[in-house]
Amino acid sequence: MKQSYFILQADNFSEFQIAFGKVFWMYDDMITSYGGFGHNIDFEHIEYERFLFADTDAEMDIYQKQLEVVKQGSLVALGCEVVNLLDEEHRDDRVYNFITVALSHPTIEDLPFEKEVLLAMKKALDEALDVAWETLPYGSRLDDMLKEVYKRFVLQYFRDMLGEGKLS
Template sequence: MGQNYFKLQANTYREFQIEFGKVQWMYYHMTTDYNGFGHGIDYEHFEYERFFFATTDKELDDFYPRQMEILKQGALVALGCEVVDLLDEACRDSKVYNFITTALSNPTIEELPFEKEALLSMKNALEEEIDHAWTALPSGSILMDKLEEVYKRYVFQYFKDMYEEGKKGWIR
């Protein structure tokens, strides 16, 4: 199964903008309605499978590094949202599980230790018994802790960074 990961190029720039907006919407929804991960966050329209290992064309390398990082981080957040929904509904989905397994076998994951830990905690929680009280199970509890860290590192930090950037313009 070959994965078609996104590559930012001149001809994919419009898609990049649209997908970036979807990440912002997901982050906004998480922050205003949940203050973290919860059931039913609006992530479904963002294709985390394509953006988890997204890359940039050499010509655009210097122009959008922070935005590309946010897009890739958003892929992990969206995947976490899907895993939480599956666990809350006491369901499993082979497509999600297979994506996690494939991502863990991608050599690039070794350069991303935090993401690897998050993926492993998702995989372990999905391998536990099916139970609506999944957060009380050992791997489910570990996953909740890891997702809280994902939220703080990526979602909360995104808004904090925007605020700090905005403050720079106010100070003269």
């Protein structure tokens, strides 16, 4: 399964802006609905398959910080999908295969936390179907990892924004 990832260029900037807005919307839903990961977070419109390993061309490198938010949001969206699958005692080959492909991406070794999260997702999906998936060994590990993802990516995004705000 060959994966094609997004490359930010001048001609697809509006698509990138839309993806950024979708991540923000998902983050808002996570904060207001659960204070973290939960069932049916509004993530479905985020194309994590395209944006997880997104990059920029040289001309658009000034948007690296925003691109990082979209990449992190893609991992969060994937986590939301995995949580829904586990909650519903369901599996999806498309999701599982994407995680497998992502774990073999050439830059994953440069992203140890993200790699650990992806491995936790895969192992939790390998466990038996159980509505109490958080009590299973790998499900419990994934639950802990997702709490850290929430802190590092979702909450940190808003902390960073507040820290960058200028007082008048």
